Amino acid sequence: MSEPPSPAQQPDPDSRRAPRLILIMGVSGCGKTSVGSRLAAELACRFVDADGYHPAANIEKMRAGRPLDDDDRAPWLDRLNALLRHSAARHESVVLACSALRARYRDRLADRLPGLAIVHLRGSAETISARLAPLRDFLLLFFFIALGATIDVSTLGGNAAYAVMLSLFVLIGKPLVVLIVMGAMGYRKRTGFLSGLTLAQISEFSLIFVAMGVSLGHVDQKALGLVTVVGLVTIAASTYLITYSHQLYLLCEPLLGRFERAGTPREPHDTTTPHQTSHPIILFGLGRFGTAIGRRLHQHGIEVLGIDFDPAAVNRWRELGLDAEFGDVTDPEFISELPLSQAEWLVSTVSVHHTGLSHEDTRTTLIQIARMAGFKGKIAVTSHHPNEVPAMLEAGADWVIEPFQDAADHAVDVLRDIKPSENP
Template sequence: GPVALATGLGQIVFTSLIGFVIAIAMDMSYLSAAYVSVALTFSSTIIIVKLLSDKKEIDSLHGQIALGFLIVQDIAAILALVGLTTLGASVTGEDSGYLSLLMIGAKGLGLLGAVALLMKYVIPYLTQRLSNSLELLTLFAIAWAVLLGASSELLGFSREVGAFLAGVSLASTAFRDSIGARLTSLRDFLLLFFFIDLGARLDWSMVGSQLGASLVFSIFVLVGNPLIVLMIMGGMGYRRRTGFLAGLTVAQISEFSLIVAALGLSIGHITEETMGLITLVGVVTIFLSTYMILYSYPLYRVLSSPLKIFERRNPYREADIDTFAETGAVDVILMGLGNYGSGLMEHLLRRKNAIVGIDFDPGALDMWRKKGVPVLYGDMADPEMHEHLPLKKAQWVISAVRSKEMNLALIHNLKKDGYTGKVALTATNSQEAAEFEKAGANLVFRPFKDATEQAADALTYAMDFLPKSVDWPVSFLELRIRSDASSAGQTIRELPLSALGISILAASRGGRIFYEPTPDFRIFPADRLLLMGHPAGLKDAETILNHLEARRDAEDTDRFEIAEIKVSEDSDFSGKSLAELHFRQKFGATLVGIRRGQNQITTINPAERLQGGDCLIVIGKSSTIKELKSLAPV
C-alpha cells in the first residue's frame, strides 16, 4: 500500500544520499561512492522472509509493511541492474551507446510483454492443469524460473531479473500459496549456497585495509537504516513499536547489492578494493541483523523509552486497531486468532462468553470485527499493549499461540501488571507445559495431545462393527456429543428419541464401547453415539442431541468464594463437633480450616469440637457465602 511505497522510496533516497556523503567524506571517488551508496540501500528479501516466517510474523502489521517496502527495493534493484547492463553494453564503442540503449530497451520491453501475455493466457491454464499433482506444479515453478533466468541472461540481462519476473508471474496465480509452501525447503537449501558464495567473495588480503571503512558503513546500515524507516513510519502515524520492528528488516545489505557491485566491477567502474568493502559490509550486517531480528522484542523493551521521539502524539494509523468498543463484563481475553484460536473463539462464543480478541494479523481482526466481536491489534509479548486491555474485568487471559518465549513473556507481564485472574497457555509438548505451570499458568492446553486422544476415540467407535450393507430401509448415524450440547448430562430416557423412531445401538466413551445402553445410561460430552432409524428422524435427532443451551442459568454463573466466619463465645456451635453440626449439609458450604488463636487447623477431623472465638474458613457458592456472612458470628 501507500506506506510500503513511501517507506521503500524514502529509505532508498535517504540511505543513498547519506551513504554517498559518508563515502565522499572517506575520500572515495564519485563513481565508487555512488556504487557503495546504492549497495547500502537494498536489503535481503529472502533472509527477511525466512526470519519472519520462522517467527510467525509474516502476517503481522510490521511484517506486511516490511515485505511491501522490500518488494519496492527489489523493483528498484531490478531497474538498477537493467540500467547497469545497458551502461555496460554502451562502453563497447563510442558510437554504439545509443544503439545499445535502444537494443536493451527493445529486449526489455519484449521480455516484459512476453511474460505479461504468458501470465494472462498460458500460466493460469498450465497451473490449473498441473494442480492435481503438487509435484508437477512444483517442478513447473522451478523450470519456469530457470527458463526465465536463462532467457534474461541470453538477452543481456542478469539471471536475477528473469527469476524476479518468474516469481511475479507465479504470484498472480491462484496456486501461489501452494507453490510457496512447496518451495520453502528449496529456498532454505539454496540460501546456504548464497552464504557460501558470500564467503568465497571475501579477499582476506584486503580485509585489513578495508576494516575501518567497513565498520563505518556497517554501523550506518545496522543503525541508520532502521532509524530512517522509523522516522518515516512515525511521521506517517504509526506507533514506534511497529516502525522499529519493520525498520530492523533493513539492517543488512542484499544479494542485489553484491550483484550491482559485481556488474560495476565487470565494466570497470569500481575496483577490487571497493568490491571487497561491499562484501565485508554484507557479511557483517547480515550476521548481526539476523540476531537483531531474532531478539527484536527484548531489544525493543530496552530501547522503548528513547524511541518515543519517533512516535507522534496521536499515532492515528493504528488508532482504529488500538481500541475497541468497551463492553461490560469480560469473561475471556483471547490472544492469537489463528486456526486454533479462532476455533476456541467460536466455541466460547457459543457458550455466551464475553470475549476480547487480540492478534497482530489485520486480516484476522477484520474478520472477527465484522462478526461483532471486540478485537484489538497487538502482540502478546508487548507490555505496552496491556494498557489497552480490560484486565481488571477479565476472568481469564488465554493464549492460543504456540510460542514458549511469548507465553512466558505474557505471564511475566501479567504478573507485573497485577493481574489477579486466571491464565491459560498453549504448549506444544509436556516440557513446555511443565514450564508454564511452574511459571504460574492455571491451565495449559495441549492441542496435539488432545487431538490424538479424540482421534483414538473415533477409531475405536462402534460404527466399525456394523455390516457393510443392510437390506432394509434403515440408516445409521455416528454422532459426537458436543460439550455445550443441552443433551449432555441427561439420560437416554429423558431424550425424546423414541418419538422419532430412533434407537441408540451403542455409545463410545474413552475407548470403551457400551452396546445397547439402557434407558438410564447418562450421556456425557464427547460421547460418540451410534443411532439407527429413518434418515429424516436421524436428522431431527442430531438437532436435538447437539442443541445448544440458549442461555447460561444463574446457577451456572454462581462463583465460588472463600470467607471467614467467626464463632461467638455463646454460640450453639461451641463445644459441638463438626459431625454433630452436619455443617456441610446444613449450610451447603465446605469447611477448609479453622483459625484458633495463633494456630491454624488445616486437616479437618469430623470429631473436632469448635470453640468460641474460632474463625471458620469456608468455601462455597457466592450466594451461600453471602447467607453465612449475614448470620455471622454464628
C-alpha cells in the same frame, strides 16, 4: 469349459489407450516434483523433471548467476517438446514437471501435442515461502563459501574507514529512516522501531548483485570487498539487535515519542475496549479458527477478548459485536497491560510457519511472557503437527489444541454410530 486367462495373459488396458502426456506447472516450491512423481507412480509411467534437460550453455549461465532469457529457454523447450512427441509416438505416458509459466512457453511445449494435459499448481505465499526457506538457508551457506573463496583479502584493509561509515549508516541510519517514515504514515513508535531493527542490515541480494557486477566487469573487486565487509558486520550486528529488540525498545522508548504522530489511524490502539467487563478467555489470533471459537463461546454466554496484529481482523471481530484489541503476541508491554487477572484461559490460535533459521515460535514466546507477567491461569496453544505436542507441553502449555486431529476424532465418533444398511 475353458478357464479365464490369468492376469499375466490379459492384455494391458493402457496399451489400447492413447498415451497420457501430463504437464505439471507452477512456481518454485509449489510441489511440482512431489505431485508429479507421485502421479507418475500411480499411473505407472515415466516422470521427467524439466530442470535436468537444460543445455550445457544454460547450466553455465545459471552457475554464473545470470538469469536465462527467451533465447536461452528456446532450445530447452524444444528439447522437452521433442521428448514428449517421442513418447507419444511410442505410446508411452509421461508426467513432466516444468516451471515454464509464460503462455508462449506453454505453446512451445504443446506444439503438435493436442493431447497434452496441463496442470497448474497454486499455493499461498505463506506456504510456498515456508517450503523454500530451508532450501534458501541451505544454498546461502554455499553462496557465502563461494564468495569468500573468490574475494581478494588484500583489498579489505584499504576500505576499513568506508566500511565503518557505511556499517554505522545501515545499523543506525536505516532504522531511523524507517522509524520516521512509518511514524509519518501513522504507525505507532513501537512498530516503527521494531521494523527498523529488522532492516538494519544489507541483504544477501546486495552481495549477489555486486558479484554479478564483478562477473560482468561493471564493478571492480574493491567494491565487492567493501560490500562484503559491510554485509558481514551488519548481518552479525543486526542478529543481536533483533534478538534483544524488546529490551532495546524499553531503553529507547522515552526518546521515541516524537516519532509517533498523534492519532495513529493505521494501528487503532483503542482504549475503549471495556476492560471493566470480565473476560474469562483471552483469544490470540482472529482468523477463521479463532473467530469460530470466539463466536461459539459468545453464543454460550462466555465473554471473550480477542487479540490480533491485523487491524482488519480486529475490525471484523468488533463488527460481530465481540471485544477485540490490536496488539502483538510477542510484545511483553502489551501482554502485561491485558486484564490477565480476570482471565482463566489464554488461547492462541496463531498460525506458526517454520521458516528456517530465522524461525521464532510465537506460542512459546506467549507462554513465557504471560508467566513473567504473573498470569496464573491456564494456557492453550494450537498445533497442526502431532510431533509438536510434547514440546508445547514441556514449554508450559496446559492444553494443545489439534484442529485436524480433533475434527477427525469427531468425524469418527459420528460415522461409527451409523448402522450399515441391511440388504433385502
